[in-house]
Amino acid sequence: MKNYFKIITSIIFLILSSNCFSDENLNYKIYKNLRCLVCQGQTIADSNSDFAMTIKSVVDDKVKDGMKENEIYNFLADKYGDWILYKPPFKLKNYILWFLPYILFFLGGILLLLIFLKKTPLSKK
Amino acid sequence: MRKFLFFLTFFGTLSIIIVFYLGLKTEKIYSTKDLIGKPISEVNLDLLNTDGSFNTSELKNNNFTLINFWASWCGPCRKEHKYLIELSKNDNIKILGVNFKDNKLKANKFLNKLGNPYFLIAKDDSGKKSIDFGVYGIPESILIDKNLVIIQKYIGPINKKDVKYIFNAIGS
Amino acid sequence: MLSKIGILSTLISTILSFLLVYQSFSEVKSKNNIISKKFYYLSFYQLLFIIFSFLILLFGYIFSDFSLINVYENSHTTKPLFYKITGTWGNHEGSLLLWINIMVLFSFLFLVYKKNTEKKFKLFTLIFQNILILFFLIFLLTNSNPFSEIYPAPSQGMGLNPILQDPALGIHPPLLYLGFVSSSIYFSAALASLICRLEANVFAKFIKLWVVISWSFQTLGILVGSIWAYYELGWGGYWFWDPVENSSLMPWFLMTALFHSLLVLEKKNGLYAWVLILSILTFIMSVTGTFLVRSGILNSVHTFANDPSRGLFILIFLAFMISMSLIILFKYFPNEKNNFLFLSKESFVLFNNWFMIFFLTVVLIGTLYPLFLEVLSKEKVSVGPAYYNIVLAPFIVPFLFLMSYGPQSKWFSSKLVDVKKMFFIILLSFSLVFIFANFEKDSSFITTLILVFSIYLILQSFLDLYTSIKNNSFNLSRSISHLGFGMLIFFISTNNILSTESNFNLKVGETKKLTNYSIKFNNLKILKEKNYETLVGNFLITDIKNYKEENLKPEIRVYNQPKIVTYESSIKSKILSDTYLTMSNLAGSEFYSIRFQTKPFMNLIWISVLIISAGGFLRILRRENK
Numbered sequence: 001m002k003n004y005f006k007i008i009t010s011i012i013f014l015i016l017s018s019n020c021f022s023d024e025n026l027n028y029k030i031y032k033n034l035r036c037l038v039c040q041g042q043t044i045a046d047s048n049s050d051f052a053m054t055i056k057s058v059v060d061d062k063v064k065d066g067m068k069e070n071e072i073y074n075f076l077a078d079k080y081g082d083w084i085l086y087k088p089p090f091k092l093k094n095y096i097l098w099f100l101p102y103i104l105f106f107l108g109g110i111l112l113l114l115i116f117l118k119k120t121p122l123s124k125k
Numbered sequence: 126m127r128k129f130l131f132f133l134t135f136f137g138t139l140s141i142i143i144v145f146y147l148g149l150k151t152e153k154i155y156s157t158k159d160l161i162g163k164p165i166s167e168v169n170l171d172l173l174n175t176d177g178s179f180n181t182s183e184l185k186n187n188n189f190t191l192i193n194f195w196a197s198w199c200g201p202c203r204k205e206h207k208y209l210i211e212l213s214k215n216d217n218i219k220i221l222g223v224n225f226k227d228n229k230l231k232a233n234k235f236l237n238k239l240g241n242p243y244f245l246i247a248k249d250d251s252g253k254k255s256i257d258f259g260v261y262g263i264p265e266s267i268l269i270d271k272n273l274v275i276i277q278k279y280i281g282p283i284n285k286k287d288v289k290y291i292f293n294a295i296g297s
Numbered sequence: 298m299l300s301k302i303g304i305l306s307t308l309i310s311t312i313l314s315f316l317l318v319y320q321s322f323s324e325v326k327s328k329n330n331i332i333s334k335k336f337y338y339l340s341f342y343q344l345l346f347i348i349f350s351f352l353i354l355l356f357g358y359i360f361s362d363f364s365l366i367n368v369y370e371n372s373h374t375t376k377p378l379f380y381k382i383t384g385t386w387g388n389h390e391g392s393l394l395l396w397i398n399i400m401v402l403f404s405f406l407f408l409v410y411k412k413n414t415e416k417k418f419k420l421f422t423l424i425f426q427n428i429l430i431l432f433f434l435i436f437l438l439t440n441s442n443p444f445s446e447i448y449p450a451p452s453q454g455m456g457l458n459p460i461l462q463d464p465a466l467g468i469h470p471p472l473l474y475l476g477f478v479s480s481s482i483y484f485s486a487a488l489a490s491l492i493c494r495l496e497a498n499v500f501a502k503f504i505k506l507w508v509v510i511s512w513s514f515q516t517l518g519i520l521v522g523s524i525w526a527y528y529e530l531g532w533g534g535y536w537f538w539d540p541v542e543n544s545s546l547m548p549w550f551l552m553t554a555l556f557h558s559l560l561v562l563e564k565k566n567g568l569y570a571w572v573l574i575l576s577i578l579t580f581i582m583s584v585t586g587t588f589l590v591r592s593g594i595l596n597s598v599h600t601f602a603n604d605p606s607r608g609l610f611i612l613i614f615l616a617f618m619i620s621m622s623l624i625i626l627f628k629y630f631p632n633e634k635n636n637f638l639f640l641s642k643e644s645f646v647l648f649n650n651w652f653m654i655f656f657l658t659v660v661l662i663g664t665l666y667p668l669f670l671e672v673l674s675k676e677k678v679s680v681g682p683a684y685y686n687i688v689l690a691p692f693i694v695p696f697l698f699l700m701s702y703g704p705q706s707k708w709f710s711s712k713l714v715d716v717k718k719m720f721f722i723i724l725l726s727f728s729l730v731f732i733f734a735n736f737e738k739d740s741s742f743i744t745t746l747i748l749v750f751s752i753y754l755i756l757q758s759f760l761d762l763y764t765s766i767k768n769n770s771f772n773l774s775r776s777i778s779h780l781g782f783g784m785l786i787f788f789i790s791t792n793n794i795l796s797t798e799s800n801f802n803l804k805v806g807e808t809k810k811l812t813n814y815s816i817k818f819n820n821l822k823i824l825k826e827k828n829y830e831t832l833v834g835n836f837l838i839t840d841i842k843n844y845k846e847e848n849l850k851p852e853i854r855v856y857n858q859p860k861i862v863t864y865e866s867s868i869k870s871k872i873l874s875d876t877y878l879t880m881s882n883l884a885g886s887e888f889y890s891i892r893f894q895t896k897p898f899m900n901l902i903w904i905s906v907l908i909i910s911a912g913g914f915l916r917i918l919r920r921e922n923k
Contacts, residue, residue, distance in 0.1 A: 087684060093676060101655065
């Protein structure tokens with residue numbers, strides 16, 4: 001039974017992963033991952049401010065020039081700091097942010113395991 | 126064990142609360158102070174009044190340069206203008222004006238009325254070039270040295286204090 | 298005049314709270330098993346006077362009495378009556394008064410609920426609840442007094458922020474407050490039960506109702522807030538993982554974990570300490586959220602009231618609350634022996650808690666990390682939707698599975714459920730996704746799995762629903778809520794995959810052709826309303842495939858009081874899909890920047906959340922009829 005699932009999931013995976021972003025979608029995707037610095041917690045995509053409009057047209061230019069998504073993020077982070085990126089870059093100072101939830105989940109799992117195995121008084125997670 | 130856990134949670138929460146407390150005092154206005162100490166990028170800018178362009182690497186010829194983004198439609202620019210004029214009287218610093226999303230006629234009218242502190246006036250019609258400088262709203266000024274390294278950034282109009290600081294920084 | 302009555306009435310209420318604490322302390326010692334009548338009176342009058350203060354403020358708003366600073370700053374005579382009323386809690390001071398009202402209300406309700414039982418426990422709950430109430434009353438009177446006067450009274454007010462002038466936002470705060478402020482009562486009850494060493498199942502019976510009430514309202518409150526964000530903020534999204542939004546979600550996770558654990562506590566006296574910790578944490582998290590929102594410590598799209606002095610006040614209170622709970626918790630920590638069988642129903646409750654706490658920590662870390670990084674290293678970082686999607690999405694899959702499997706397991710037994718049936722339903726879900734998944738845009742492996750397992754949960758919940766209706770069992774409300782959750786995840790995912798968006802510039806008379814739609818900019822009108830001027834664009838949207846036409850009329854409004862420009866989106870909402878259009882002007886150009894979006898299943902997302910909370914409300918009602 002389980003083998004069937006593996007086959008089916010891999011087929012679905014193949015079908016779905018073959019669909020890629022069209023260029024226009026890439027632009028929106030980038031806008032959505034950028035913070036509008038002059039606004040209160042809005043993305044570039046959602047803001048009508050002058051600053052947002054300028055960033056949008058710069059992003060459009062860069063995409064047209066063939067710059068990759070990550071290169072555009074790096075370019076903007078270089079000019080405005082990581083604050084402009086809504087997806088925190090994966091680097092040393094953000095390791096806690098990216099890994100701590102998994103570590104805690106894992107520890108919680110161990111605790112649960114102990115509860116099931118030991119059958120001793122332990123009720124605090 | 127229980128005591129240990131108690132102190133662990135106690136000091137854990139205490140440190141969170143201390144961070145909250147310190148967080149209350151931090152500046153909420155975002156600034157691009159990170160850029161200080163980094164060189165500006167080399168960018169070609171079109172000139173306002175003549176055809177032709179200007180590359181920022183030419184600023185190496187000045188001891189110090191203040192790159193000032195301004196426009197005739199910007200109220201605070203009017204306010205800071207007299208300080209720019211004051212700065213322009215010093216020989217050790219040159220001011221590069223970048224006319225931002227403006228119209229040539231109005232820009233010149235503005236300068237005729239209030240004086241021209243700039244050694245050169247470039248323009249950025251679309252605002253796109255300003256992104257290369259990390260500008261997000263005008264007026265904004267960047268003080269650089271001979272090696273094009275950013276010494277100070279000013280978001281918003283510069284004032285008397287800033288002028289004093291700049292005179293100090295350029296050593297005169 | 299109003300000011301003096303308001304302050305007086307609040308003061309009386311404060312004195313009554315103080316009396317309640319004082320009297321309870323002496324009453325606790327008496328051997329008598331019946332709570333003396335005076336407590337009911339004190340509590341009743343406390344409630345009466347605090348409601349009266351609220352009504353006074355409401356009066357001030359309705360009749361635009363600008364001698365109250367609060368009314369002057371947040372209201373205006375030209376504002377429609379409905380927004381005058383909702384304006385009462387549309388600001389920090391007024392909402393704090395509402396907050397206190399709800400705390401007092403629940404203090405009273407708890408006292409009269411199951412009258413004359415567990416006297417000591419009840420009195421201690423009353424003590425703790427009134428200590429909390431006292432604190433907020435002092436906060437209100439000293440730092441955030443809604444009854445402060447200005448002299449001479451101005452003839453006109455400054456008006457309410459136009460984006461708050463909205464029916465959804467009118468009812469959002471009361472709902473949310475009924476949610477997380479009412480969690481204060483089980484915070485107090487948990488501390489009281491620790492001190493009295495109350496029996497576990499008695500405690501469970503006492504707080505269950507309040508937990509379900511707060512959870513149901515919290516769910517509704519979050520829903521209304523999202524709906525508001527969807528059509529008012531004008532970017533077509535309804536959830537941005539913004540700090541303020543997260544602050545309402547974090548207590549929700551805890552409440553959900555709590556009432557699942559309560560089941561175990563009721564049935565098998567297990568998890569007592571954990572339930573107590575959750576009860577305490579829920580209100581602490583609510584206050585922490587309030588601190589984050591009100592102090593303005595985090596950059597948010599919803600900052601409506603921030604002031605560091607308020608932040609400091611709440612922070613001191615938070616520190617006090619946490620240390621008090623920690624000391625009591627560790628001093629009276631209950632000892633218990635529990636045995637948990639793997640795959641029994643109680644083990645699935647533990648799994649639920651495991652995931653809920655994980656979700657909570659992800660949201661908490663994501664919300665607080667920028668603050669911590671900035672304080673400790675002066676660096677700024679933004680944590681946005683991408684982070685939450687990446688971290689949370691893989692965990693939704695096993696979570697959905699556990700949600701479908703768990704309810705079918707048995708208490709105290711590790712017997713497997715009907716595995717054949719389970720595999721059959723999963724297979725069915727797989728094939729459904731397989732047949733219909735011809736998405737044009739990207740969707741990853743995990744998204745596909747999420748779809749499959751949300752369908753599995755939906756199908757399984759329908760089966761459960763059928764059996765519980767047949768047996769007329771309590772499980773009905775659980776099946777309904779689980780069904781709602783499966784639908785919610787399903788529709789959110791499909792909405793995410795199938796939404797389309799295009800941005801372009803257009804001037805009057807022009808037509809833009811997109812793959813499936815053509816958009817014609819017919820005309821532009823200027824209209825004058827009572828409290829704003831508006832530029833209305835008229836667009837004709839033609840669905841090329843289905844030959845359907847509709848008109849969308851987005852606006853650019855310039856409000857007069859206060860002077861603020863807002864961009865009003867125009868939405869045609871249909872059962873299966875919404876079309877969403879916003880326009881904004883481009884400086885110095887006759888062109889307008891247009892954003893056209895199609896958003897499938899929006900209404901079904903709202904309905905799913907309604908179904909989730911309906912389960913909770915059903916449980917409350919059935920409980921009362923029992």
